Amino acid sequence: MSLTRNDPDFAVSILVDHDKCIASKGCRTCIDVCPTDALKLDENGKVVMSYDECWYCLPCQQDCPTKAIRVEMPYLVR
Amino acid sequence: METRNIETDILVIGGGTAGPIAAIKAKAKAPNLRVLLLDKANVKRCGAITEGMDSVNNAIIPGCATPEQYVREITIANDGIVNQHTIMAYATRSYGMIRELDEWGVRFEKDETGDYAVKKVHHLGSYVLPMPEGYNVKKVIFRQIKRLGVEISNRLTATRLLTAKDGRIAGAIALDSRSGDIVVIRARAVVLCTGAAGRLGLPASGYLFGTYENPTNAGDGYSMAYHAGAELSGLECFQINPLIKDYNGPACAYVTGPFGGYTVNARGERFIKSDYWSGQMMFEFWRELESGNGPVFLKLDHLAGETVQRIENVLHITERPSRGLFHQGRGTNYRKDLVEMYISEIGLCGGHSASGVWVDEHARTTVPGLYAAGDLCNVAHNYMLGAMVFGQIAGEDAVDYLEGLSLPDHDAEQVERERARILAPLQRQNGLQASKIEYKLRRLVNDYLQPPKVTRKMEIGLRRFAEIREDLQHVKAGNPHELMRAMEVFAILDCAELAALASLYRTESRWGLYHYRTDFPERDDARWNCFVEARKTSEGKPAFFTRPVPDYIVSIGDAEMNAYHELRCEAART
Numbered sequence: 001m002s003l004t005r006n007d008p009d010f011a012v013s014i015l016v017d018h019d020k021c022i023a024s025k026g027c028r029t030c031i032d033v034c035p036t037d038a039l040k041l042d043e044n045g046k047v048v049m050s051y052d053e054c055w056y057c058l059p060c061q062q063d064c065p066t067k068a069i070r071v072e073m074p075y076l077v078r
Numbered sequence: 079m080e081t082r083n084i085e086t087d088i089l090v091i092g093g094g095t096a097g098p099i100a101a102i103k104a105k106a107k108a109p110n111l112r113v114l115l116l117d118k119a120n121v122k123r124c125g126a127i128t129e130g131m132d133s134v135n136n137a138i139i140p141g142c143a144t145p146e147q148y149v150r151e152i153t154i155a156n157d158g159i160v161n162q163h164t165i166m167a168y169a170t171r172s173y174g175m176i177r178e179l180d181e182w183g184v185r186f187e188k189d190e191t192g193d194y195a196v197k198k199v200h201h202l203g204s205y206v207l208p209m210p211e212g213y214n215v216k217k218v219i220f221r222q223i224k225r226l227g228v229e230i231s232n233r234l235t236a237t238r239l240l241t242a243k244d245g246r247i248a249g250a251i252a253l254d255s256r257s258g259d260i261v262v263i264r265a266r267a268v269v270l271c272t273g274a275a276g277r278l279g280l281p282a283s284g285y286l287f288g289t290y291e292n293p294t295n296a297g298d299g300y301s302m303a304y305h306a307g308a309e310l311s312g313l314e315c316f317q318i319n320p321l322i323k324d325y326n327g328p329a330c331a332y333v334t335g336p337f338g339g340y341t342v343n344a345r346g347e348r349f350i351k352s353d354y355w356s357g358q359m360m361f362e363f364w365r366e367l368e369s370g371n372g373p374v375f376l377k378l379d380h381l382a383g384e385t386v387q388r389i390e391n392v393l394h395i396t397e398r399p400s401r402g403l404f405h406q407g408r409g410t411n412y413r414k415d416l417v418e419m420y421i422s423e424i425g426l427c428g429g430h431s432a433s434g435v436w437v438d439e440h441a442r443t444t445v446p447g448l449y450a451a452g453d454l455c456n457v458a459h460n461y462m463l464g465a466m467v468f469g470q471i472a473g474e475d476a477v478d479y480l481e482g483l484s485l486p487d488h489d490a491e492q493v494e495r496e497r498a499r500i501l502a503p504l505q506r507q508n509g510l511q512a513s514k515i516e517y518k519l520r521r522l523v524n525d526y527l528q529p530p531k532v533t534r535k536m537e538i539g540l541r542r543f544a545e546i547r548e549d550l551q552h553v554k555a556g557n558p559h560e561l562m563r564a565m566e567v568f569a570i571l572d573c574a575e576l577a578a579l580a581s582l583y584r585t586e587s588r589w590g591l592y593h594y595r596t597d598f599p600e601r602d603d604a605r606w607n608c609f610v611e612a613r614k615t616s617e618g619k620p621a622f623f624t625r626p627v628p629d630y631i632v633s634i635g636d637a638e639m640n641a642y643h644e645l646r647c648e649a650a651r652t
Contacts, residue, residue: 003513004286005560033123035294036287037233037559051559053287056400058101059123071400076285077324078407 007009013074014027014039014049014060027038030060030069079258081497085485086114086229088476089250089263092271092299093237094125094292095462096452098219100269105226108477113228114263116252118294118562120232122220126273126292126453127462132333132396135461139206142196144472145169147203148561149632154202155356156432156458156642157588157601159312159609162631164457167439171467176196176207185211197336201352201641202361206332210392216570220531234261234462235562236298238496239306241449242486246304247447251496253565258504258558260548261498266483267447267476270435271469272299274317275573277566279423279528280520283324286513289320290326290422299454300426301569303435304576304620309444311436311456311579311625316529316592317427318360320374323420327398329376337385339378340420343371349572349644351481357590358642364591376418386412388488426573429453429460430590434626436611441472449476503564509554512564519546519567522572527581533546535596536578542573544547576612576620583622584610
């Protein structure tokens with residue numbers, strides 16, 4: 001278990017609105033554009049932040065076609 | 079987890095800035111060649127300019143600057159230690175690259191008459207060309223990549239270069255960080271564009287990925303070039319930046335300067351005349367902190383409201399758009415508050431400083447067939463536009479190089495050893511987390527290498543680094559993503575060791591804070607007006623030696639040489 005691998009019980013800094021996320025329809029935009037590969041699909045085919053490895057660069061938020069992602073500053077940085 | 083084998087003509091490793099241009103130019107010159115562009119992330123959005131760039135720092139626009147002026151400026155800014163041929167190679171192509179990017183759709187700031195709106199930020203000349211709408215650079219370049227038919231392989235982390243028996247380049251080995259496959263790529267030429275060593279020091283926040291550079295730029299290219307036997311240069315000339323504290327992004331005096339913003343100490347006094355990033359400027363910054371005048375701030379509160387709005391429209395949209403979010407969280411408003419800056423942790427970078435793989439004016443490294451471009455190569459102060467130009471030079475030269483050359487053979491043994499090395503952390507039953515080793519290593523880099531450099535500390539640092547190397551024998555990864563992180567720590571460690579050894583080798587101080595040694599506080603041109611180089615010996619250890627500075631093609635007067643050492647303002651007034 002890596003220090004940066006996220007534990008679902010704890011807050012993460014990339015928030016995905018699963019009502020708006022269309023990953024289950026095949027969208028991989030945010031997953032593609034993340035430079036650190038911090039985003040993954042969960043068991044329900046929705047996007048979650050799986051690694052605490054965010055560069056707060058924002059392409060995920062900007063390129064998401066349904067505006068389902070909101071980036072917060074990682075806790076240690078903000 | 080399989081092994082995949084690929085063959086190509088020109089392999090470009092790194093799809094950020096230099097890499098895409100290298101691939102585009104190679105393909106444009108020789109459409110029948112296979113050109114493969116690899117990236118650790120996704121070429122669509124990756125590298126330092128993931129979110130574009132807010133300004134060209136070193137544009138040489140006819141009417142505003144000449145190549146000779148620029149070569150002179152950078153020679154002076156880098157305390158004389160440059161290969162002027164490489165600086166000139168950039169300078170003469172700078173305007174051509176801007177025109178081409180403009181045609182492709184990149185938006186540069188123009189004045190009312192349609193001329194490029196160049197600003198003065200450097201100490202002597204004017205080369206800064208703002209790009210307030212520069213957020214689309216990656217998209218524009220990606221269109222060209224697709225148009226020309228460059229092949230792309232994403233999520234591949236190259237770990238070692240392959241060489242033939244005669245020492246020439248033969249390809250590379252990479253880890254697919256999603257599937258865990260090992261990919262062996264045979265190529266006739268390789269262009270290495272993996273960016274800066276941006277995860278070397280530990281940022282003040284303690285967040286491993288809260289770096290100034292894109293954190294995917296972990297120094298892999300420095301390590302790969304080193305292990306392939308290429309000569310590395312200037313590893314003692316650290317990159318140390320004036321950044322927004324904790325956020326670790328640029329405070330952007332380049333953008334705010336032309337609008338009237340500037341850096342001040344805690345009393346609101348200016349203490350430096352030029353905000354151009356240089357070791358000398360960072361030295362003044364450090365002196366200000368040491369003398370109890372800190373913290374240092376970026377001051378914008380004296381500007382008109384509309385001016386601040388215009389600044390926000392650039393800084394909060396392009397290059398590091400989360401800046402606005404950070405300031406919002408801290409309750410910082412440029413109109414009323416000063417922005418706290420600090421001296422960043424160290425990195426290695428040719429683009430902002432001068433450390434990198436040694437290249438000549440054709441972007442050739444000392445390994446035949448291996449090129450380096452961008453932040454990874456040692457062409458000083460090259461920044462984004464220099465990365466693109468050297469990418470172009472590399473791609474086009476590679477086409478000539480491989481004419482008539484058949485695909486070189488590599489050592490099957492080398493591939494087997496590297497496969498075993500890469501996969502070992504996955505196969506261990508238990509062991510150390512890569513992220514913990516990385517944290518400790520980078521903390522040690524801060525403790526022992528952060529300038530001012532102290533001989534005794536650097537020696538202790540090397541002992542600590544050797545212990546980390548032992549610890550890496552026990553690193554465990556739970557999946558291919560963590561395996562990628564583990565491999566990065568090996569590269570970071572190589573960079574840390576080489577940075578320490580290079581620093582110990584140069585027994586003088588130079589480049590302001592970048593190589594300030596308390597045990598040798600003066601500059602010694604008689605002995606050290608030369609490059610410090612590193613190369614891996616056949617025994618597997620690094621050897622250090624000097625390389626003379628090639629004769630200047632643009633002369634510098636003795637009085638001019640000190641221009642960057644006269645940055646301090648006279649006794650302060652607001």
